[in-house]
Amino acid sequence: xxxxxxxxxxxxxxxxxxxxxxxxxxxxxxxxxxxxxxxxxxxxxxxxxxxxxxxxxxxxxxxxxxxxxxxxxxxxxxxxxxxxxxxxxxxxxxxxxxxxxxxxxxx
Amino acid sequence: xxxxxxxxxxxxxxxxxxxxxxxxxxxxxxxxxxxxxxxxxxxxxxxxxxxxxxxxxxxxxxxxxxxxxxxxxxxxxxxxxxxxxxxxxxxxxxxxxxxxxxxxxxxxxxxxxxxxxxxxxxx
Numbered sequence: 001x002x003x004x005x006x007x008x009x010x011x012x013x014x015x016x017x018x019x020x021x022x023x024x025x026x027x028x029x030x031x032x033x034x035x036x037x038x039x040x041x042x043x044x045x046x047x048x049x050x051x052x053x054x055x056x057x058x059x060x061x062x063x064x065x066x067x068x069x070x071x072x073x074x075x076x077x078x079x080x081x082x083x084x085x086x087x088x089x090x091x092x093x094x095x096x097x098x099x100x101x102x103x104x105x106x107x
Numbered sequence: 108x109x110x111x112x113x114x115x116x117x118x119x120x121x122x123x124x125x126x127x128x129x130x131x132x133x134x135x136x137x138x139x140x141x142x143x144x145x146x147x148x149x150x151x152x153x154x155x156x157x158x159x160x161x162x163x164x165x166x167x168x169x170x171x172x173x174x175x176x177x178x179x180x181x182x183x184x185x186x187x188x189x190x191x192x193x194x195x196x197x198x199x200x201x202x203x204x205x206x207x208x209x210x211x212x213x214x215x216x217x218x219x220x221x222x223x224x225x226x227x228x229x230x
Binding site: 001031032034036038042043044045046049050053055087089091094095096097098099100101 | 144146153154155156159167168169170171203205210213214215216217218220221222223
């Protein structure tokens with residue numbers, strides 16, 4: 001099974017900051033990684049698929065990148081509505097697996 | 108517009124069987140390439156993938172829960188049903204169904220999610 005290790009588990013930031021979240025896969029997942037945003041009491045929302053492709057309607061301040069088995073979600077110019085928990089998910093093979101989540105909190 | 112909505116009991120007793128229904132609209136699960144999955148989230152914890160059913164009735168399960176889970180579809184009703192046996196308090200969670208979208212080749216992701224349904228396991 002593929003393990004997804006996400007870091008940090010939480011980050012405090014201010015509006016306008018740049019935030020970076022990392023996800024490491026335990027083996028090669030050939031870019032088959034998605035990022036989701038979840039707000040309290042709500043279902044997750046797909047932000048990025050294929051490691052770096054923005055889902056339709058997602059603001060361009062969100063971006064994804066990869067280097068080997070390390071994947072990064074970057075939020076440029078953090079907005080008030082971006083305070084949420086973010087999850088990565090590998091879609092390379094079953095069983096699908098999610099990272100442990102990163103909570104982006106207001107500093 | 109594509110929507111999914113989960114329904115089922117909010118409270119079950121330990122050892123009972125849980126049956127959750129995902130009713131969707133805006134797509135057909137009989138269409139080539141379509142699939143719907145279940146994901147759960149214990150309170151304050153991370154997401155956990157449970158099961159997936161494909162348009163051709165192929166199924167995949169989380170190995171750690173495979174003995175407890177059954178996923179089925181009723182294309183005439185546009186529903187996917189998840190059954191989980193021998194419920195335990197550790198199964199207390201919000202259960203989501205979600206549509207798996209195929210973008211190209213092997214690229215896919217859960218693009219549309221239901222609102223989720225909270226299930227508590229307690230005597």
